[in-house]
Amino acid sequence: MLFYDVIIVGAGPAGLSCAEVTARSGASTLVLERKKLIGQKICAGGITWNGLISKLKDISERRFKTQHIYSKNQSFSVTDVNPIIATVNRVTLGQLMLKNALEVGAIVRSNCQVTSITDNTITILNRESGQSEQVKYGILVGADGSSSTVRKYLHIPVTDFGVGINYMVEGHFPTMQWHLNSSLFGSGYSWIFPHSERASIGAYADAKSVSATFLKKSLHIWARNNKINLAESPLTAERINYDYKGYRFNNIYLIGDAAGLASALTGEGIYPAIISGETIGSEICDIMDAKDDYKNLLQNHRTHRVIAKIARTHPVISTCLSELICYGLKKNIIDFRSAEMAH
Numbered sequence: 001m002l003f004y005d006v007i008i009v010g011a012g013p014a015g016l017s018c019a020e021v022t023a024r025s026g027a028s029t030l031v032l033e034r035k036k037l038i039g040q041k042i043c044a045g046g047i048t049w050n051g052l053i054s055k056l057k058d059i060s061e062r063r064f065k066t067q068h069i070y071s072k073n074q075s076f077s078v079t080d081v082n083p084i085i086a087t088v089n090r091v092t093l094g095q096l097m098l099k100n101a102l103e104v105g106a107i108v109r110s111n112c113q114v115t116s117i118t119d120n121t122i123t124i125l126n127r128e129s130g131q132s133e134q135v136k137y138g139i140l141v142g143a144d145g146s147s148s149t150v151r152k153y154l155h156i157p158v159t160d161f162g163v164g165i166n167y168m169v170e171g172h173f174p175t176m177q178w179h180l181n182s183s184l185f186g187s188g189y190s191w192i193f194p195h196s197e198r199a200s201i202g203a204y205a206d207a208k209s210v211s212a213t214f215l216k217k218s219l220h221i222w223a224r225n226n227k228i229n230l231a232e233s234p235l236t237a238e239r240i241n242y243d244y245k246g247y248r249f250n251n252i253y254l255i256g257d258a259a260g261l262a263s264a265l266t267g268e269g270i271y272p273a274i275i276s277g278e279t280i281g282s283e284i285c286d287i288m289d290a291k292d293d294y295k296n297l298l299q300n301h302r303t304h305r306v307i308a309k310i311a312r313t314h315p316v317i318s319t320c321l322s323e324l325i326c327y328g329l330k331k332n333i334i335d336f337r338s339a340e341m342a343h
Contacts, residue, residue: 004030004107006284007122007137009114009150011038014256014273015143016097016108021281023106030135031101031108032124034144038110039094044166044193044200045087047270048340049080059096060086061196064176067336069329071180071322076330084336085176087195093270114144117153119251139284141253143277146241148258158260160243160305162188162267163212165219166202167233173199180326182318184218186210187311189266192228201228204240204267209312212237240267242308244301253280261301264308266339272297300340 006022008015011033023029047060063083069076078084098108109124115132116123122140125132142150146161173194180189188205203219210218216235223230244260247253255261256273263272279294281287311318328334 001121001134001136003136004028004138006030006139006141007032007135008141008143009122010034010143010145010148010256010258011094011098011108011110012041012143012145012256012273013093013097013270014258014277015141016094016101016106017274017277018141018143018255018281018284019101019106019108019277020097020104021278021287022284023101024104025281025285025287027285029101029106030137031106032112032114033108033110034113034127036111036127037091037094038098038108039091041090041094043090043269044164044191044202045090045195046085046193046200046268047088048085048268048337049082050337050340059092060088062087062194064194066175068175068177069180069326070177071326072182072319073323074326074330076326078329078336080336085193087193087200089195114149117150137251139251139253141255141280141284142258143255143273144258146239146257146262148241148254150252151254151258154249154252154254156245156249156254158239158241158243160208160241160260160264162204162206162240162242162262162264163215163237164202164204164240164267165212165216165235165237166200167230167235168195168198169201169228169230169233170198172197179222180322181222182315182322184222185215186315187308187318187321188215190219190222201230201233206264206308206312207239209318240269242301242305244298244305247276247280248283253284255280261297263301263304265304265311268340271340272301 005027063086177192186209193200242264255276261272262269
């Protein structure tokens with residue numbers, strides 16, 4: 001039976017960033033991805049300047065120094081000298097991170113599903129051939145998203161999560177927009193995130209604020225009011241886990257969405273995934289230089305979770321809070337970057 005020092009379940013940004021660190025440090029590293037193509041993910045594809053634009057500038061599709069924000073009673077824009085947010089293609093991002101992990105010696109197998117886990121062994125199903133095999137591990141890392149198999153094995157339930165609904169709409173969209181309307185999106189928001197030849201049009205909300213069905217209906221109402229046709233674009237939706245309950249459980253770690261590190265407030269997940277992957281990879285290999293970023297991430301995560309909990313208690317509170325935040329942004333009392341997980 002094969003043995004690996006580190007087996008990582010999930011080849012998203014969290015898993016691949018972790019694999020790059022562990023493999024570079026000399027640990028035998030196997031990454032398993034359920035999907036056939038590395039990088040596919042339901043995501044608006046937004047990355048922030050403070051977080052990742054400087055790292056991923058070569059693959060960003062479009063960058064925006066100005067953010068246009070709309071609430072029930074206000075509309076304004078926020079501009080900075082540097083791009084505040086850029087958009088990336090998730091497959092392009094995934095393939096870049098895959099290349100980096102492979103170059104330092106990680107083994108990555110796609111189209112492979114973990115079907116069972118014990119305290120030192122996993123069973124892998126090759127989804128193409130239908131054959132199963134068992135592999136032993138020293139460390140197991142769950143980087144397999146909001147519905148993590150590894151997290152389920154640990155019996156850690158997910159009770160706090162958001163819902164993201166996304167359409168990729170063909171065409172040129174000139175501006176990046178955020179729309180806050182508690183009547184439609186509860187404590188969440190809708191967005192227009194332009195990419196090179198299309199845009200991510202979607203909405204995010206806390207699942208305890210509005211249901212997924214209501215969110216989808218509201219998004220269509222909002223889109224019609226803004227003369228955006230969603231009828232010809234495929235719908236994608238995903239649960240966004242922000243129910244963080246720790247990252248280490250003996251010789252098993254959780255990172256990214258599997259750990260519940262997405263923002264409860266905005267659903268931002270790429271930055272938390274990469275930072276947690278790098279940090280836990282460093283901890284596994286006794287490299288401690290990445291801890292500060294992770295501590296800052298956890299502090300921001302706690303803050304976002306508290307604000308989201310307050311906002312979801314009642315639509316009136318959500319409206320008042322969003323209007324107050326918008327007024328603070330408009331008057332430069334609040335920095336737009338304070339809503340980022342990287343600030």
